[in-house]
């Protein structure tokens with residue numbers, strides 16, 4: 674019996690360690706040895722993700738994340754947490770901030786439900802953004818419902834996060850707000866494959882032109898923040914585009930059926946600056 678108990682304990686620990694690196698983390702949810710063209714069928718991560726140990730409600734909800742694990746402490750006592758309420762009166766025009774450069778192209782992608790969101794892994798290193806001279810390569814993108822950032826105190830219907838990493842390990846997230854409106858055909862192929870349950874990574878056929886997922890106007894607000902999921906790691910370069918994209922009510926409700934609420938409430942902005950690239 675004792676041996677079994679120990680085995681159970683180590684399995685639990687393994688589950689904890691694997692789940693810990695998923696969510697809004699910059700790394701794709703699959704191991705780095707996974708082939709970029711054919712996700713491994715025996716990917717164990719998808720199996721253990723069935724027991725995420727943090728959530729968006731109740732005892733494991735956002736107000737408790739900081740207490741759930743020692744490594745989640747920043748969720749409770751961090752000083753530069755995300756998301757935030759972006760108030761126009763707090764925005765400052767920067768004379769030196771250059772507009773974000775986005776280099777997204779046709780890319781093979783794979784899709785999974787990691788228990789916290791629907792995540793699309795973009796394995797190709799050819800998608801990147803440049804923020805004031807530093808290149809950040811796209812790792813994955815995922816969705817929140819409703820939005821995490823607020824504009825003047827209001828949430829949008831949804832929010833899209835493109836998560837990037839630089840060569841030296843810095844993280845930059847590009848946030849795009851999604852408002853109800855016209856059907857957005859750029860997302861049709863992803864939406865036709867939305868995994869209902871926690872799933873293994875599955876390749877989408879063909880390539881997806883990631884540039885078509887963005888609005889035309891790339892003016893943005895930037896600030897220093899954190900991951901919006903445990904462990905809420907700080908020193909994340911946040912860029913939130915000012916222009917939202919649209920999705921139909923039907924598209925939004927399809928996602929909402931899977932994730933009725935997977936957003937973290939806004940955190941105190943404190944003395945942090947919200948800078949824009951408007952002159």
Ligand SMILES: [Zn+2]
Pocket residue numbers: 697815816817834901
């Ligand atoms: Zn996110």
